Amino acid sequence: MRFRWSRPIPHAAKSYRVTRDRAGRWHVAFAAIPAPIPKPGSGEAVGVDRGVAVAAALSTGDLLTVPGLREAERARLGRLLRRLARTRPGSRRRAQIKAAIARLKARETDRRKDWIEKTSTNLARRFDVIAVEDLNIAGMTRSARGTVEAPGRKMAQKAGLNRGILAAGWGALVARLEDKAPGRVIKIDPRNTSRTCNACRHVAGESRESQAVFLCVACGFRVNADVNAACNIRDTAAGHAVAARGGPPLGGPANREPQHDLPLTG
Numbered sequence: 001m002r003f004r005w006s007r008p009i010p011h012a013a014k015s016y017r018v019t020r021d022r023a024g025r026w027h028v029a030f031a032a033i034p035a036p037i038p039k040p041g042s043g044e045a046v047g048v049d050r051g052v053a054v055a056a057a058l059s060t061g062d063l064l065t066v067p068g069l070r071e072a073e074r075a076r077l078g079r080l081l082r083r084l085a086r087t088r089p090g091s092r093r094r095a096q097i098k099a100a101i102a103r104l105k106a107r108e109t110d111r112r113k114d115w116i117e118k119t120s121t122n123l124a125r126r127f128d129v130i131a132v133e134d135l136n137i138a139g140m141t142r143s144a145r146g147t148v149e150a151p152g153r154k155m156a157q158k159a160g161l162n163r164g165i166l167a168a169g170w171g172a173l174v175a176r177l178e179d180k181a182p183g184r185v186i187k188i189d190p191r192n193t194s195r196t197c198n199a200c201r202h203v204a205g206e207s208r209e210s211q212a213v214f215l216c217v218a219c220g221f222r223v224n225a226d227v228n229a230a231c232n233i234r235d236t237a238a239g240h241a242v243a244a245r246g247g248p249p250l251g252g253p254a255n256r257e258p259q260h261d262l263p264l265t266g
């Protein structure tokens with residue numbers, strides 16, 4: 001059988017697996033544990049928040065989006081799904097349309113996986129410590145914020161599906177971060193991260209002016225809501241590290257300038 005090398009075989013590969021995906025493509029995957037990415041040594045920590053409007057917001061102000069299907073591809077998927085509904089079960093036409101739908105979905109999955117690999121490598125290279133919310137706790141506490149919901153409840157089914165895809169991507173991103181930066185990923189309790197002002201520490205649900213904007217009712221600090229949460233996640237992780245060392249808190253809100261110039265979206 002003819003095949004294409006997409007990358008060289010890793011040195012420590014001891015086994016391989018042959019798979020066929022939904023789009024009918026065959027893959028040969030060699031299992032090897034890659035060496036961890038060395039930390040930059042800058043002492044810098046980053047908070048990563050699973051966003052609502054974006055896939056992830058960083059405490060640096062960066063807003064990351066997962067590349068999905070393009071507008072034209074999405075429209076084509078819609079047409080294919082409508083045509084599929086008009087085909088007879090078991091017909092050749094139906095099988096053809098199903099295959100075309102599977103190819104489009106596989107493209108979307110490929111792009112998401114590629115994004116996860118690039119993003120996790122980038123974060124592991126740039127920061128010594130990567131702080132994320134603990135997913136097990138997040139699932140219970142974040143529903144009020146609208147990031148984790150039972151699909152189809154209180155929202156259009158499509159939106160529920162998209163959220164499910166984002167959630168799946170998030171779990172995979174954290175898993176890859178732990179592979180690439182072992183011992184450098186800190187998981188924190190996300191409670192109040194979206195309701196706490198990163199400038200003055202005031203906690204109030206009313207500070208969420210909208211899904212996208214955080215406007216502190218106490219000090220007037222205005223910032224992208226996901227970035228505010230990411231900064232709180234970073235600071236909570238820094239607090240944990242300090243507590244473990246037994247020293248005084250470093251870089252807390254009192255001795256750090258509020259970052260009023262962070263970007264706003266939506």
Ligand SMILES: [Zn+2]
Pocket residue numbers: 197198199200201202216217218219220221
């Ligand atoms: Zn404030």
